[in-house]
Amino acid sequence: MHKIVVTVTGASGSIYAKLLLEKLSAAKEQWTEVALVMTENAKEVWRTELQDESYKQLPFKVYSTTDFHAPFASGSGQFNTMIIIPCSMGTLGRIATGISNDLITRAADVVLKERRKLICVVRDTPYNLIHIRNMETVTLAGGIICPATPSFYSVPKTIEEVASTVVDRVLDLAGIDVKTFRWGNEEK
Numbered sequence: 001m002h003k004i005v006v007t008v009t010g011a012s013g014s015i016y017a018k019l020l021l022e023k024l025s026a027a028k029e030q031w032t033e034v035a036l037v038m039t040e041n042a043k044e045v046w047r048t049e050l051q052d053e054s055y056k057q058l059p060f061k062v063y064s065t066t067d068f069h070a071p072f073a074s075g076s077g078q079f080n081t082m083i084i085i086p087c088s089m090g091t092l093g094r095i096a097t098g099i100s101n102d103l104i105t106r107a108a109d110v111v112l113k114e115r116r117k118l119i120c121v122v123r124d125t126p127y128n129l130i131h132i133r134n135m136e137t138v139t140l141a142g143g144i145i146c147p148a149t150p151s152f153y154s155v156p157k158t159i160e161e162v163a164s165t166v167v168d169r170v171l172d173l174a175g176i177d178v179k180t181f182r183w184g185n186e187e188k
Contacts, residue, residue: 010041013086096134154181
């Protein structure tokens with residue numbers, strides 16, 4: 001069973017976080033705990049992009065970015081997966097350089113030092129050399145960089161279906177079994 005921390009930063013792409021959290025909620029038999037951390041910028045971007053405050057009704061325990069008593073702020077908390085969706089380049093840069101200035105970057109540091117799974121869903125484009133080097137550093141430290149680059153071979157028809165091509169890949173990486181389009185299989 002999985003103990004997962006999901007963090008949402010202020011990068012554009014709130015739809016990815018919303019869909020991921022909805023799909024995790026629907027797959028509750030596959031995890032024992034999901035914790036949520038959202039930056040204030042993430043909440044503002046969510047309100048702007050999704051035109052709602054549905055993040056307030058999510059069925060997960062929510063932690064402040066300053067709550068260093070959260071169980072996943074320590075390796076002894078045994079959270080085995082951390083997903084940052086979307087992951088701002090500022091957050092990625094702080095993780096890459098070991099700057100643990102809030103709960104998100106501290107939790108990422110813990111996940112990496114404990115050799116657990118860190119998935120950073122970066123959404124920015126284009127990348128500059130600093131972004132690329134930070135992605136390389138996090139990858140070399142054991143993290144997974146999963147750009148929010150949708151696929152189209154499933155012939156998605158709505159923005160949610162397009163975004164789900166990214167979210168389903170993230171859930172696959174996290175070890176959560178989801179029913180999704182699989183290349184070479186006609187089922188969706």
